[in-house]
Amino acid sequence: MDFDLSEEQSLLKDSVEKLVAQHYDFEQRKKYLQTPQGWSPDLWARYAEMGLLGLPFAEAEGGFGGGAVETMIVMEAFGRGLVLEPYFATVVLAGGLLRHAASSAQRAELLPAIASGTLRMAFAHSERQARYDLADVTTSARESAGSWRITGEKSLVLAGEHADRLIVSARVAGAARAQDGIGLFLVDAGAAGVSRRGYALQDATRAAEISFSDVPATPLGAPGKAFPVIARVVDEALAALAAEAVGVMAAMHEVTLDYLRTRKQFGRAIGQFQVLQHRAVDMLVAIEQARSMAFFATMMANEADATERRRALAAAKIQIGRSGHKVGQEAIQLHGGIGMTMEYKVGHYFKRMTMIELLFGDADHHLAELAAMGGLIAG
Amino acid sequence: MDFDLSEEQSLLKDSVEKLVAQHYDFEQRKKYLQTPQGWSPDLWARYAEMGLLGLPFAEAEGGFGGGAVETMIVMEAFGRGLVLEPYFATVVLAGGLLRHAASSAQRAELLPAIASGTLRMAFAHSERQARYDLADVTTSARESAGSWRITGEKSLVLAGEHADRLIVSARVAGAARAQDGIGLFLVDAGAAGVSRRGYALQDATRAAEISFSDVPATPLGAPGKAFPVIARVVDEALAALAAEAVGVMAAMHEVTLDYLRTRKQFGRAIGQFQVLQHRAVDMLVAIEQARSMAFFATMMANEADATERRRALAAAKIQIGRSGHKVGQEAIQLHGGIGMTMEYKVGHYFKRMTMIELLFGDADHHLAELAAMGGLIAG
């Protein structure tokens, strides 16, 4: 066991952090938000140049052969910067599905395009009634004369509004909420029968409601057997979100400490008040626990045993959710009113943290799952 | 609505508090504990003289016609003093069962004897397997030729070791844990077939394991229909315990504040440290919330609608449990090591509070019940 970064990993970390430091100050970020897509195509191109967009793909497939640790490094830096580009949707989610489910021909077609920045994809999976149940898929896929067509409604599709191609989960067989009978399909986002409605989330990142009406689709892997891949990619995504959350929390803590050191009340810096000192320490404790669980999530994201992987990622999401909830609320409270304004950055971190808490299941959801699985320690 | 005490109530409060102040300092209490029964017969006689032992009984039946408010006053004062005499077992529990279930002839025989201090009783109800389920009674009562006999094992009978007579719950019909089919019976504690094993609880009050082997018994009320009475008396008992808990918590807070004001570290009274100030405030908040719920419990203890009463008393036990848990732990922590010694009183309060948390169901138990009943506020 070794938590030190390799030379390549250190380089990656430095370059991503530098990029974020140079291009993601508060005013720059505000400008990206004012564009139609809500993020910077220039930076997207930079990510491609730096190899970030192909980071987790095999070198033979146009990528850089990075693993969960590399994704962790990027996501933590992106969390610190509140980066807006749809990296998570395209590279982590869609990229993950392609890595695990696509044929080699499909990978050869799509991965280099993603890596070069010319193709953006999104994962259209969740549905209105599904809440956090990954198997609750009612969108249907029907085969006829060798070709598949999809009909249904997808909701809260991250970065779905401007994606070029979509990966859509659809039921080919089985009862509602059955794990068996779910397929993954590639759909051209511009195809007839696809209609999209984009909108901002609370943290100004974007999502879409997408409806499919008899839309032609290409299977990604064996139709009906996709649930294990979805569960696996969502667990990988949870590891990535955990890393992003650690970046968000660490940044919130730093701005809070800065504020405590500089803001004066009753004739002294408020950071001299013991109560605020102890609360800043409790934030640190929560963050370090979250950071540890982000490592654990990263370590377990590729675990072969799906049950062990699920336990670990559930545990990570619980810790991230609880730590993030506490750190966010305390960061606002210790700032007082100014923390609640759009003009000050801590509130934006707080909102991002709140979204991360909700993505792919909140802490209560994962706690119920983990408890049902018997917890972490064999009894 | 009026929280002011009446003149009689003020007198009662003053006289009980005075008695406790005069006879329950730390050293006196230690002496009572060293007697075989673990409490003071002299004080028991004083309680009788003052009318405390007949307080809740009707005047016509040898009592003083007090209600839940009077019991609250006595129990809070007893909580402050960590009073050891078996008032709760004899007057609140057994007295309550007699008030609600006994025939007038039985009341005429027993209540004056309790009020005069000559008769001590206990309620033998809980059983090893029952945990906190009031209907989980397997001790059986059988009628033969017009007389009843009881066989079974009772556990954790408060003050059961030296009680003169016992009120025993026993099943006359029905399945395990059925509310229907439970009876209450009067048993002479010295009867053949009764065997008792007394022991101290963690807080030095006493309880007993009691086994009954074909013991003659007299029904109290209609055999088989006792559950509503048991539930009612336990709810009354919860109100009394809530008041006692408030006395315990208030005393813990006071000794903690004294300690904070006098104990010096780093050259000043530790009560000047802001962190400890805020924690003392949070204790106050918890205590005032508990005090409010003790009032609510008192108000609702006689509620005719059993469901509403149960909701209210469950809520009170939850608040008492949570407040007491927090206040007790904080009282110890703010004292540091000295709070953990038998030589210092705060630890004794902490232990009593812990016992109150467990008696008749902990906060989790009542929360589950309250949640299953739909909470307090109609949806």
Next chain:
Amino acid sequence: MDLAFTKEEIAFRDEMRHFFRNEFPEAIRRKASEGRHLSREEMVTAQRFLNARGLAVPHWPQAWGGRDWSSIQTYFYQDEMQQANVPSPLPFNVSMVGPVIATFGNERQKHEFLPQIANLDIWFCQGFSEPGSGSDLASLRTSAKRDGDHYLVNGQKTWTTLAQYADWIFCLVRTDPAAKPQEGISFLLIDMKSPGITVRPIQTIDGGHEVNEVFFDDVKVPLENLVGQENKGWDYAKFLLGNERTGIARVGTSKERIRRIKELAALERSGDQRVIDNPRFREKLAAVEVELKALELTQLRVVANERRAQHGKPDPASSILKIKGSEIQQATTELLMDVVGPYAMPYQPQFEEGWNEPPIGPDYAAPAAPTYFNWRKISIYGGSNEIQRNIIAKAILGL
């Protein structure tokens, strides 16, 4: 001690309940219940409706519209109003500047202002906080210098709630810079239309515009707009801030929020179960209900004691109302987040404006996150919970 309400008390409560639930304009109540912001016009309509029925300023002196109610009557009035989602009369008017003018103002000020304040013909905002003086109010620096028949006011106020709607602002200003911090402060009424006043909106993280910065640049304020004596403003401010002892817990509001949460949790499903049927959710909710019931009783204890000691030392229990009340209000916002789940994520400010697009997810989900974000303020404003604890530690616990 009688822990039940008297018949008269119950009759009064039922009268209030009936009025608020059956006579008050329902559209406004519904909008409030859905967590949407009311427009200025709706707030004015609401207050005038109440004022016309003698229900806008019941706690004022009788000469100016007060009702001489008992503390328990006032409690029922507030509680039933909150439970019915009836918007409270503008607190800056009826709980703050009104009582100050009624107590310390001169006769001309009373006649000129009080009726208009009660009827919301004049909308007041509050000019206390400044960028450098939040919790430490006495460090305020906005200055008012005498210059002939007027003061010249310069400085900046912040966190000025609904200044964008206000006709007037009541301000604490420094009139004696040489005096000790608390002794050189005066209480001024300033017309918001005065030249030299600029209002700059502050957008909050929920996307709303509720607070503002107010800048004063050589603003002329007639001397006659001074309330009470010069340099005694700190006393009036303390009077004003101490006025609101019980409403602050907002028990009625939290009760109504929990009712609403139960209603929505019965609509929302998770798998084959309604959210309301999930035992973990029910227990979380019940735990908050218990704290709320305790707080309600705590409030009633304070109310009952006020009857005896109208201007005496506050009940120790009163000191916890702000802390516990804010915690519970914030907990209800988190419970609503739990109910709507992932549909707290879409940002849908358009739900405020009669937008025609269908909502993303259930229509009741849109206010969940903005309310969660916005209500973080409850533990910050009006003296943060940390300041409250400092005060209690000193004043009540003697530490």
Next chain:
Amino acid sequence: MDLAFTKEEIAFRDEMRHFFRNEFPEAIRRKASEGRHLSREEMVTAQRFLNARGLAVPHWPQAWGGRDWSSIQTYFYQDEMQQANVPSPLPFNVSMVGPVIATFGNERQKHEFLPQIANLDIWFCQGFSEPGSGSDLASLRTSAKRDGDHYLVNGQKTWTTLAQYADWIFCLVRTDPAAKPQEGISFLLIDMKSPGITVRPIQTIDGGHEVNEVFFDDVKVPLENLVGQENKGWDYAKFLLGNERTGIARVGTSKERIRRIKELAALERSGDQRVIDNPRFREKLAAVEVELKALELTQLRVVANERRAQHGKPDPASSILKIKGSEIQQATTELLMDVVGPYAMPYQPQFEEGWNEPPIGPDYAAPAAPTYFNWRKISIYGGSNEIQRNIIAKAILGL
């Protein structure tokens, strides 16, 4: 970065695991697992068993029995020992006075004491705390005055753990009353059989006798029992207190406690359900498991970093081990209370002493409440959690 253990690390762990679970005397492990106190004799037996196999003082210099292990090996040694319920070698000996003598003692002291300390032939207790100096250790007042070839020691120590078993005590004493508080302190070794020493037991609320007061009345201590230099004792105390960075979290102990809780919760029933099958209990337990897993990783991060910076600045993560570790250990005592329910109430100290009476309720219930009571100490001793937070705020956060 490689977040998996190497093959060598796993082999070492498995070796430790095998030894502790299969070779160490089982009766002692079982007694510890049941939450019962070990006798002096059992503790001596345990330590000598380990020492005979080179496992009592692996972190000491190799010359004195150390193993020159990597930090991760030391971690596995501790973790597996804790998980197997093997009692740790007496910390006063092996983690406190031993390293101080090995580092600052003279050759004679090393030869005389270290082998006996390692083998628990000499049992040391710790004389640091005094009645007036708990968190504020530097205010200690026990004095040692030079008088010919010895010191005369007068004063009182308190919270002296297991002094009733001890042969020797290592003490901080004031040798220069004129110096600044931290500069006049020396580190003395004192034979407990010296005339003038009185040990008075302190009974704690769990009913146990673990700590004591130790009184010194003109106790003669040979000058040769001074460790290091006179008036430099504060430095040695800091060295001693800073020595224990990771074991303090007691992750292995908490893992084993949770295993035990699961085992007992499967025996205990509530209605027609095993306690372990109650979803609320399972979720409470799982939530603690999550925090424990995070703490385990936090500890591994600290361990891994120690490899690089053996005596460098401590990892910020190390500072949270005490706080979170104590919270989790205390949480496990509350979970056990939940499991045994009402049977936490009977006080059954006799379960320690081979009592023949049947237990009240299940036999595993007796230690639940005493352990809950006793373990409140974990957030108090060794620098209370409040002191820890003060230190972190200054040293790590720069506040």
